[in-house]
Amino acid sequence: MANTSDISRGMIIKQDGSLYKVIEFGENKTARAAAKVWAKLKGVDNNRSIEVTWNSGETIYPVRVERHDFQFLYKDDTGYNFMNTESFEQIAVQEAVIDAPQFLKEGDAVSALINTETDQPMSIELPDKIVVKVTYSEPGVRGDTATRTLKPATVETGATVMVPLFVNEGELIRINTKTGDYVERVKE
Secondary structure, three states, X not given: OEEHHHOOOOOEEEEOOEEEEEEEEEEEOOOOOOOEEEEEEEEOOOOOEEEEEEEOOOEEEEOOEEEEEEEEEEEEOOEEEEEEOOOOXXXXXXXXXXXXXXXOOOOOEEEEEEEOOOOEEEEXXXXXXXXXXXXXXXXXOXXXXXXXXXXXXXXXXXXXXXXXXXXOOOOEEEEEOOOOEEEEEEOO
């Protein structure tokens, strides 16, 4: 059991029978009324985003989760298959559980949030930035680095990313997995 003073960003709580992750929270104080605590919540087991307000000191129901390191093995009819790097146990999850499935490639290291009550994976998170190879891109224009003009490029995972004009086919680039944006070119 916990109350609203224990709330923190990233905490997983049970609200109305579903699991939600706390994205943002704050407190509203007024002169006459009791303080209120509000939180923006993103669904872990559904795709809903909600905002909830509690009276200060009200009970909330946190869910205990553990973070484990996994490695992506392959994708098949059952879903995306991962292996725990410590116990070598394999799990299969659906695409909705993965943060950025379009950037997954075989052998990638990911971290998984596991619900300790049910031992089910709640979310699979890729590293913030990954390095991928550009497999197709229109030829770049030499010397055109002054403007921030972008062109589409296909990377080895099959995803399309907007890159600057000077990025060519066969080069390695770093991508932000949270936004899907190009970060920089990587020298081999």
